[in-house]
Amino acid sequence: MGNKKYSIGIDYGTQSGRAMLVEVETGKEIATAVVPYADGVIDKQLPGTAIQLEHDWALQNPEDYLDVLYQAVPQVLKDSQIDSADVIGLGIDFTACTMLPVAKDGRALCQLPEYRNNPHAWVKLWKHHAAQDEANSLNRIAASRGETFLARYGGKISSEWIIPKIWQILDEAPEIYEAADRFMEATDWVTMQMTGIDVRNSCTAGYKAIWHKKDGYPGKDFFKALDPRLENLVAExxxxxxxxxxxxxxxxxxxxxxxxxxxxxxxxxxGNVDAHAAVPAAGVVTPGKMVMSMGTSICHLVLGEEEKNVDGMCGVVEDGIVGGYFGYEAGQSAVGDIFEWFVANCVPGSYFAQASERNINIHHLLEEKASKFVPGESGLLALDWWNGNRSVLVDTNLTGVLLGATLLTKPEEIYRALIEATAFGTNMIVETFINAGVPIEQLYACGGLSQKNNMLMQIYADATGLEIRVATSLQTPALGAAMFGAVAAGKEAGGYDTIFDAAAKMTSIKQVYTPNPENVARYKKLYAEYKILHDYFGRGANDVMKRLKEIKKNTKVIKSKMLEK
Ligand SMILES: Nc1ncnc2c1ncn2[C@@H]1O[C@H](COP(=O)(O)OP(=O)(O)O)[C@@H](O)[C@H]1O
Ligand SMILES: O=C(CO)[C@@H](O)[C@@H](O)COP(=O)(O)O
Known part of the structure; x- marks a missing residue:
């Protein structure tokens, strides 16, 4: 038997890139190196210029991605002290849709001096939200033409995805649209820099570029209806x-x-996408197991045998997560962020004093206090829409609700109600998938939040009535990318022939949360009330949230006019 073999997974996040060297036989994480992007998220001023960016812009410098390869990879090799000849494979995962215009020679347009001063020549990061007008028009036109692809994306194409972003470039900088030989996802562009071959992956094509394995992209007529200049976008x-x-x-x-x-x-x-690469790294390579990637928000991913239309999902893509299955994605746009907001705005100083006296995190103190309650005891119920609703309502204009507060309500009760609301939001997603014919028998969890709060995880198990298995790895996207690297290498080179084999050897479960039958019964009652509230505020019976937003907007305009005087 020769030397041990290794694979490297590189996770390209919003602020930095992380390389992780993994032992192929066991999945053991040997060394990790993080390289922050020198230009970070470019949302105010174009680097090296005085050019100011407009509201909602978010760019990146593609050279920062290459620096991750040049710095983080040698670093993990050095730290692990292994022979580089024993690294058999490499995979990357990225935020998405993070896209860029590319010149004929494969360089990013912004790397060419003549385009460097044009913001549209740079990478548009996933959270670049300035293509909302284009997304709105696209959705309106697609709906009026009865385009069937809409149903594959829960009824709406997001402004974060590639077609609205390309259309924005055409609208605002037609010279950049013209100059671009092609538009690429950053995950494919970095892969091309490494291999010299332009290979596009089914994950970003399917989830972010409206591509379908059988139907391909939308037709020329559709693109022409958007803008005659887009008619040949796909071919060109x-x-x-x-x-x-x-x-x-x-x-x-x-x-x-x-x-x-x-x-x-x-x-x-x-190339791959962060949340999607995490699925096999959580040990999930077959249908019926929904993976929750839990952090500031939750991304829900599940494999299915057939293509079904699920209300409000983000997308369904054949081979989008694991080859041979349909990968489904849904999500909640704020989860950890809601608890963060609560801690920052609603927790009294005396609680912080207690936490600091005991040298514990404020979340731990709240968890400890909130754990003393049983479901329903606080009389509170909340809707988890502090950052709108991604699935299943797909409505960013919805806002939060807290119901049942009295003069006796304590902060920990609200903290718990907010956690319960997010668990009910997940249950709504699970139920919607099951009702649409996509089976879900178990939940899997990964991401920072899955290992930070036991009470929260137990509430999720009790609110859904499903067992939850928590992945051991805290870096599931990087581990997943490394696993795909080992599969790219193949068994003969010391890797694996399939992702199924890799998952069996390279992943493990840290902890299992089993539903508590009494709490399941209590949460059933509360969830029935949540559903009534959810539909009342979310499905048009009472659009008070939208009216309030409108009033807020108008008031701001009036106030700023008064201030101008
Ligand atoms: N003990 C905790 N209980 C509940 N929420 C927490 C706790 N600790 C941190 N959070 C929240 O979890 C989120 C961080 O999760 P993490 O997975 O590290 O982030 P990210 O999504 O950026 O990867 C933050 O929104 C934070 O407010
Ligand atoms: O949109 C996706 C996946 O579909 C993510 O890449 C994007 O939301 C960024 O996620 P992170 O905030 O980096 O976890």
Whole structure:
């Protein structure tokens, strides 16, 4: 038996890139290195210029992505002290839709001096929200034409996705649209820099570019209806050569291999997306198991045998998560962020004093106090829409609700009610999938929040009535990317032939939360009330939240006019 074999997973986040070196046989995480992006999130001023960006813009510098390869990869090799010849594969995962215009020679347009001063030549980060007008028009036109693809995306295409972003470029900088040889997801662009081959992955194509394995992209007529100049977008500037997740993109070219400290020819997997790469890393490679990637928000992912239309899902894509299955994605737009808001705005100083006296985190203090209650005891019920509702209502104009407060209500009771509201939100998603014919028998959890609060995880198990298995790895996206790297290398090279084999060996479960039957029964009653509130405020019976937003907007206008005087 030769030396141990390793794979590297690189997770490209919003602020930084993280390389993780993993032992292929066991999935053991040997070394990790994080490189912050020098230009970070560019949302105010274009680097090296005085050019100011407009509201809702969020750009990145593609050279920062390359620096992650040049710095983080040699660092993990150095820290682990292994022979680089034993690294058999490499995979990356990215935020998405993070996209860029690319020149014929493969460079990002913003790397060319003549385009450097044009903000539209740079990478548009997933949270660039300035293409909302284009997204609204796209949705209106698609609905009026009865485009069937809308149903695959819960009825709406997001402004975060690639077509609205490309359309914004065409609207505001037609010269950049013209100059672009093609538009690419950053995950494919970085993979191309490593392999020298332009290979597009089925995950971002399916979830972010309205591509379908059988139907392809929307037709020319649809693009023409958006804008006659977009008629040939697919043929001229997108690729229809889409490769399934789990495939090999190519081998590392020698120039890159030298800079990264690896052997030329090392297998590179096709690009992937962070939340989707985390699924096999949580041990999930078959249907019926929904993975919750839990942090500031929750991304819900599940595999299915068939393509079904599920109300309010973010998307369904064949081969989108694991080859051979339909990958479904749904989500809640704020979860950890709601608790963060509560702690920052509604917890009295005396609680912070107690936490600091005991040298514990404020969340731990609240968890301890809130754990003393049984479901229903506080008389509170909340709706988890502090940042709108992603699934199943797909409505960013919905806002939060707290019901049942009295003069005796305590902060920990509200904290618990907010956690329960997010658990009910997840249950609504689970129920909607099951009703649409996509089975869900178990929940899996990964992401920071899944390992931070036991009470929260037990509430999720009790509110859904489902067992929850928590992944051991705290870096599931990077682990998933490394697993796909090992699959790209293949068994003969010391890796795996399939992601199923890799998942069996490289992942593990840290903890299982089992529903408590008494609490399940109590939460059933509360969930019935949640559903009534959810439908009342969310499905048009009372649009008070939207009216309040309108009043707020008008009041702000009036106030600013008064201040101008
Ligand atoms: N003990 C806790 N209980 C509940 N929420 C927490 C706790 N600790 C942190 N949070 C919330 O969880 C989120 C951080 O989760 P994490 O997975 O680390 O972040 P991210 O989504 O950025 O990866 C924050 O929104 C934070 O407010
Ligand atoms: O949209 C997706 C996945 O579909 C994410 O890449 C994007 O929301 C960024 O996620 P993170 O905030 O980096 O977890």
């Amino acid at each position: 500037k997108l690729s229809s050569d889409i490769i399934a997740i789990g495939s090999k993109a190519g081998g590392l070219i020698s120039g890159m291999a030298k800079q990264m400290g690896l052997k030329a020819g090392t297998a590179v997997a096709v």
